[in-house]
Amino acid sequence: MPSFIKDKLMNARPYSLITPFAALAISLASPLALAHAPSGYSGWSWSGNIEHINIDPEVAKRRDVLLSEEATAFGIAAEYFTDSGDLTYLLGLSYIMYNDNNELYQYVYDDWDDTVSYEESDASAFMAVAEAGQKIRFGVDHMNFFSARGGVSGIFASERSIANCSNCASENLDIDGGLYGVVGLGHSFNYLDVELQFQQYFTGDLDNSLRLKISGSF
Numbered sequence: 001m002p003s004f005i006k007d008k009l010m011n012a013r014p015y016s017l018i019t020p021f022a023a024l025a026i027s028l029a030s031p032l033a034l035a036h037a038p039s040g041y042s043g044w045s046w047s048g049n050i051e052h053i054n055i056d057p058e059v060a061k062r063r064d065v066l067l068s069e070e071a072t073a074f075g076i077a078a079e080y081f082t083d084s085g086d087l088t089y090l091l092g093l094s095y096i097m098y099n100d101n102n103e104l105y106q107y108v109y110d111d112w113d114d115t116v117s118y119e120e121s122d123a124s125a126f127m128a129v130a131e132a133g134q135k136i137r138f139g140v141d142h143m144n145f146f147s148a149r150g151g152v153s154g155i156f157a158s159e160r161s162i163a164n165c166s167n168c169a170s171e172n173l174d175i176d177g178g179l180y181g182v183v184g185l186g187h188s189f190n191y192l193d194v195e196l197q198f199q200q201y202f203t204g205d206l207d208n209s210l211r212l213k214i215s216g217s218f
Helices: 003-010 014-036
Strands: 043-055 067-081 087-100 105-110 115-120 122-138 144-161 179-189 192-201 206-217
Touching (some): 043 087, 067 122, 067 206, 144 192
Antiparallel strands (some): 043 067, 043 206, 067 087, 105 115, 122 144, 179 192, 192 206
16 A cells, blocks of 8 residues: 555544445445446436535644634536446536634725625635546345545635625635545435445545535436
């Protein structure tokens, strides 16, 4: 195992230690699941998700960052699935709301109603993701599934700023995405899938996350 992945797993938060066991489960379950996987279809699905993200503690407390170690994200994604053992490919975009520990404050003049207010900044970012992996179906009518993917994320427009104020002070927040693995457990309700996913980062400034994902195919 590469040393940077080993170090990331050794320093992960307690609930992220399920990752090695999930990998073992994938290796044991894949041959059986492929034998029973549904075939003869492919198409697109759209999804929405809410995510609880843990930021690397050392990054969060840096003087040029000063954020809480936890953040919330809302995302959308497009996913293409194939009939080759339920292989899936996903592209997504999320909006991250950081918990700020170093807010900016400034008086803001509103031209519209000729008033002045004392405003507080927000810290936020956008994150683009790309994933590829497999959905392993099991249970009655194969309506349950276990997913395993690898992915990469990139964070952009990450800043601390005051909303609706073009000339107010702002600060860039240097936080990077990276390579990650994700495992999930879900259930299909006809054309609607509900899935709980765990994501572990191996590179970058994020630690791990829990994600609730709802998707529909067409």
